[in-house]
Amino acid sequence: MKFNLLFYFFALICSISCSSSDDISETPADIKTKNIMFIGAINQYYALDSGSGQLKWSFSVANGSFTYSTAFYNNNVLYVGCTDSYLYALDASNGSLLWKFKTNQAIESSVYVSNNTVFFGSDDDNFYALDATTGDLKWKYTTGFNVSSSPIVSGEIVYFGSDDGYLYALDQSNGTLKWKYYTGDIFNSSSPSIIQNNLYIGNRNGNIYNINKVTGVLNWKTQLGSSIESSSPTILDGYLYTTDKNSLYKLDASTGNIIWQSYNAGGYSSSPFVNENYISVNSSSGNILVIDKQTGNIKWQKTIYSNSAEAVTTKSTVFIGGGGSNFIYAFSENDGTQIWKYPINSTVTSAPVIINNDGKLVYPSKSGGRD
Numbered sequence: 001m002k003f004n005l006l007f008y009f010f011a012l013i014c015s016i017s018c019s020s021s022d023d024i025s026e027t028p029a030d031i032k033t034k035n036i037m038f039i040g041a042i043n044q045y046y047a048l049d050s051g052s053g054q055l056k057w058s059f060s061v062a063n064g065s066f067t068y069s070t071a072f073y074n075n076n077v078l079y080v081g082c083t084d085s086y087l088y089a090l091d092a093s094n095g096s097l098l099w100k101f102k103t104n105q106a107i108e109s110s111v112y113v114s115n116n117t118v119f120f121g122s123d124d125d126n127f128y129a130l131d132a133t134t135g136d137l138k139w140k141y142t143t144g145f146n147v148s149s150s151p152i153v154s155g156e157i158v159y160f161g162s163d164d165g166y167l168y169a170l171d172q173s174n175g176t177l178k179w180k181y182y183t184g185d186i187f188n189s190s191s192p193s194i195i196q197n198n199l200y201i202g203n204r205n206g207n208i209y210n211i212n213k214v215t216g217v218l219n220w221k222t223q224l225g226s227s228i229e230s231s232s233p234t235i236l237d238g239y240l241y242t243t244d245k246n247s248l249y250k251l252d253a254s255t256g257n258i259i260w261q262s263y264n265a266g267g268y269s270s271s272p273f274v275n276e277n278y279i280s281v282n283s284s285s286g287n288i289l290v291i292d293k294q295t296g297n298i299k300w301q302k303t304i305y306s307n308s309a310e311a312v313t314t315k316s317t318v319f320i321g322g323g324g325s326n327f328i329y330a331f332s333e334n335d336g337t338q339i340w341k342y343p344i345n346s347t348v349t350s351a352p353v354i355i356n357n358d359g360k361l362v363y364p365s366k367s368g369g370r371d
Contacts, residue, residue, distance in 0.1 A: 031359045038353040040066025042346035053340030057095035067350045068108035081107025099135035110150035121147025139175035150191035161187030179216030188229035202228025222256035243268035262296030269308040271365040280311035300336040310351035321348030
């Protein structure tokens with residue numbers, strides 16, 4: 001389970017320079033709607049107009065939270081996990097339920113869809129592969145502890161971390177183990193990013209790892225100041241961005257050398273979202289910060305009691321759940337001006353998924369479904 005109970009798209013960047021799947025295009029051919037934001041809360045999942053903040057639809061459950069698992073969009077279907085132990089498939093146009101699949105514990109892992117297969121982990125210690133059309137189980141793989149780290153697919157392999165301390169590489173067609181790498185501590189919500197043959201992931205032990213995705217052999221690891229279990233790495237233009245509990249880091253992705261470290265007295269509690277100019281990140285003190293990625297200096301910040309909510313930026317707009325403020329927000333990336341806010345009846349600490357007005361699908365860095 002995640003240990004910060006108040007918690008969780010991404011710069012539109014070319015696939016050779018960003019945290020990326022080999023299978024996702026920036027503008028999927030199946031996009032049937034634009035200007036839409038998908039985000040989860042307690043007992044409810046929402047679709048909002050991303051330009052105005054107006055509600056398009058919502059989907060309710062009796063007793064569960066969508067605040068951890070980030071949805072995956074595929075063929076006009078949203079796949080998202082809930083703490084009520086169900087994986088839900090929803091019609092992205094109207095929020096109607098297509099099917100649901102029950103595991104034995106809460107689902108905090110985000111979802112990844114590849115080759116008509118839905119991949120995700122559960123706190124019942126299993127990693128699942130379901131038929132995307134029917135929700136039928138294809139296979140499952142049992143690890144030694146919770147699987148709340150989110151999966152990513154590259155080539156024929158699906159990769160994820162487990163809180164048993166292992167990073168796993170499985171054949172996506174049948175779940176056969178290709179390799180596993182032991183780190184000695186839990187991953188929690190830290191999830192892998194892949195560029196070419198390099199897999200990057202952080203851990204509670206404070207290490208950021210670069211592992212060969214084909215062989216499972218360590219290329220390098222760098223010790224940061226404290227746990228990286230709440231942050232997933234973002235790779236852009238040869239640099240790696242991540243947070244530990246106290247600082248935001250920029251590293252050379254090829255060597256692991258630290259370029260700069262930006263300390264924040266309020267701490268950090270989310271993955272960084274990085275685009276061409278700025279980093280959007282959330283502090284443990286409840287602030288959303290936009291930071292210059294060249295220097296690590298703060299451009300602006302606002303207190304929205306965001307807790308561990310994760311931001312997504314597209315079209316110069318920062319989207320984020322307000323956590324304890326019970327609002328969902330859109331801010332100008334340039335100066336922090338509030339564009340809109342939408343009130344809900346619970347905390348919102350999940351990460352949004354955006355389809356912008358160009359029809360581009362934008363994911364957060366913690367999600368397996370990164371651009």
